[in-house]
Amino acid sequence: MIVGTAGHIDHGKTALVRALTGIDADRLPEEKRRGITIELGYASMPVAGSESISFVDVPGHEKLVRTMVAGASGIDYALLLVAADDGVMPQTREHLTILSLLGVRRGAAVVTKIDRVDEAVAAQREAEVRALIAKEGLVDWPVLRVAALRGDGVEQLRELLVAESANATRPADTHAAFRMPLDRVFTLSGVGTVVAGSIAAGSVCIGAQLCLAQAPQHVLRVRGLQVHGAALEEAGAGQRCAVSLASLGREEVERGQVLCDPAIAQQSDRIDVWLRVAAIEEAPLRSGALVHLHIGTQEVMASVAVLGQPALAPGEEGAAQLVLRQAICAWQHDRFVLRDASAARTVGGGLVLDAHPPVRYRQTPQRLALLATQRAPDAMARLAGALAHSPLGVNAAQWLRDAGLVSWPVELASLHDPVITKDSEWIIGRPAMEAAQQTLLAALADFHERSPQEVGLELRRARRQAAPRMEDALWLSLVDNLRESGQVGLRGSFLHLPAHGEQLRAADRVVAERAMPLLIEGRFDPPWVRDVAASINLPEEQVRQVLGRLAKTGEIFAIVKDLYYPPRTVLELAQIARTLGKNDASITAAAFRDATGLGRKRAIQILEFFDRVGMTRRVGDDHLLRPGTQLFAQEESV
Structure with a gap:
């Protein structure tokens, strides 16, 4: 369990930690000279077995609230201190507000320095403290009286903390990735760079590969772990931990960065949040307000955009988007605190909902x-909610990273029967997929009615009409599902309804069965459309439409307008071109003409066709083969 102190300056926070642990948490010479805490201090108190309670001692001065927030971000249990000879002060109230905004609901209030006042004053202070914490809904917090220097009440507080520690064990989450906001960085002779912080999630062991979330490409190996000065093989969430890292210079890392599993390393320049305005504020928080964002041990400037309404009143909650002046590392359900532009007071705080929100459509009813x-x-409940309101699906890999997870806690298929792409990269709710499918079927029906002689909608055009913003993998799943269920057909790259395809195929087959022998017989010099029509005694326009449809579906190839070649003939011509172009030799129109026995004009037309389909590329008047190009699946590549 990690215990954090809170309270006004000179209310006895450091003295109480020293009385409980025997450790002076003030490390800096200036702290000892001035008698106040400036930086975060750390101490530990052993309990039964090998466990211990960690303490984070925070400064109480109003100008050091940012340091207090950094220390309070990782605590499990709070000790709110109020000096009996001073009473509730401004930083008492602000620190309590910060604890509430950070979601710290477990704790105790301690009236300190009771040896400096009589019983009547001590009782009055206790009543004031009880009233203060009751306003935050913390009526179950015990209130203790302590005189740290004399020892009054210290043992009772120690017993309370030991009992709370026994109930504070966090269940191991094997799906959570390791991450730890850094609040200390130092070097040790013979060890190198050491970073420390409160482990927010997951676990880490010696030899593990980690990175700084701000520099994911630089993988760092864990050389050693210490918790309260004791070397360990493994440490986990809820512990204060020092980590020595190989291949990391002191100048490469600083407080405010996050050490994490490379699988979840990410940065954000805007975040969607659930925001609560501090009840002690005097005015609403409006869109456009400039604030200091404190999240973990990071601090950046941000602009507030309240979503769904113009402002949030004091004590009110709602959705908002924070647009950041510089990128930060954030994950779902990270807690944060907002202070005003001058960093003079705490204005609100809350919970991260989405670390990669959209810039557009951020206030639609569906998004809210x-x-x-x-x-x-x-x-997983959050994922189910996202699927229910995401008609374009959810990127599974990105969502897993945003949630700070390395694996799914349950099988994805258990989430109300979602559609999962073959590579498991995208997920979409079944109702959303079915709605997109119905849109496509309606688009095909409309197209067939307006253009009955056409094969169908080309895949790209169909996508623009039915699902223009859908990801590639989801679109392919949509088409595959409809084809497998027999609701659509695919001829070449054209989608059509089955009944329409059958009607076309029957009508086209009559023409094709009479026209194809003529094209095959013509070999390198097949007849033009007008000649085919005359030979089989059918209208020229009818033959032109049928052969055009066959060309669209890849059953024949249009070399130029009204001149079609069967695939087998095109393959023969391609092999001739490949032979001429071996060893990077240029293919000239004259050489191709002589090899095929065609006229120069037809030879040029065929070579230009090969340029169009990507088998060759033109260089001046010559043509060069493109390595690896295949005209047909069965053809061997160069």
Whole structure:
């Protein structure tokens, strides 16, 4: 369990930690000279077995609230201190507000320095403290009286913390990736660079490969781990930990960065959040407000965009988007605090809902409904909510990373029967997929009615009409599902309804069965459309439409307008061109003419066809083969 102190300056936070642990958390000479805490201090208190309680001692001065927030971000249990000879002060209230905004609901209030006042004053202070914490809904917090220097009440507080520690064991989450916001960086002789912080999630062991989330390409190997000065093989969430890292210079890392599993390393320049405005604020928080964002041990400037309404009143909650002046590392359900532009007071705080939100359409009813589902504490419940309100699906890999997970806690297929792409990269809810399928079927029916002589909608055009913003993998799944269920057919790259395809195939087959022998017989010099029509005694326009449809579906090839070649003939011509172009030799129109026995004009037309389909490329008047190009699946590549 990690315990954090909170309270006004000179209310006895460091003295109480020293009385409980025997450790002076003030490390800096300036702290000892001035008698105040400036930087975060750390101490530990052993409990039964090999466990211990960690303490983070925070400064109480109003100008050091940013340091207090960094220390309070990783705690499990708070000790709110109020000096009996001073009473509730401004930083008492602000620190309590910060604890509430950070979601710290477990703790105790401690009236300190009771040896400096009589019983009446001590009782009055206790009543004031009880009233203060009751306003935050913390009526179950015990209130203790302590005189740290004399020892009064210290043992009772120690017993309380030991009992709370026994109930504070976090269940191991094997799906959570390791991440730890850094609040200390130092070097040790013979060890090298050491970073320290409170482990926010996951676990780490010696030899593990980690990275700084701000520099994911630089993989760092864990050389050693220490918790409260004791070397360990493994450490996990809820522990204060020092990590020595190989291949990391002191100048490459600083407080505010995040050490994490490379699988979840990410940065964001805007985040969608659930925001609560501090009840002690005097005015609403409006869109456009400039604030200091404190998240983990990071601090950046941000602009607030309240979503769905113009402002949030004091004590009110709602969705918002924070647009950041510089990128930060954030994951779902990270807690944060907002302070005003001058960093003089705390204005609000809350929970990260989406670390990669959209810039556009951020205030649509559908988007707001999706954000409401992301408040759920369970990750899979959040995913189910996202699927229910995402007609374009969810990127599974990105969502897993945003959630800070390395694996799924449950099988994806259990989430109300979603559609999962073959590579498992994208997920979409079944209703959303079925709606997109119905849109496509309606588009095909409309196209067939307007253009009955056409094969169907070309795949790219069909996508523009039915699902213009859908990802490639989901679009392919949509088409595959409809084909497998027999609801659509595919001829070449053209989608059509089955009944329409059958009607066309029957009509085209009559023409094709009479025309194809003529094209095959003509070999390198097949007849033109007008000649085919005359030979089989059919209208020229009818033959032109049928052969055009066959060309669209890849059953024949149009070399130029009204001149079609069967695939076998095109393959023969391609092999001749390949022979001429071996060893990077140029293919000239004259050489191709002589090899095929065609006229110069036809030879040029065929070579230009090969340029169009990518088998060759033109260089001046000559043509060069493109390595690896295949005209047909059965053809061997160069």
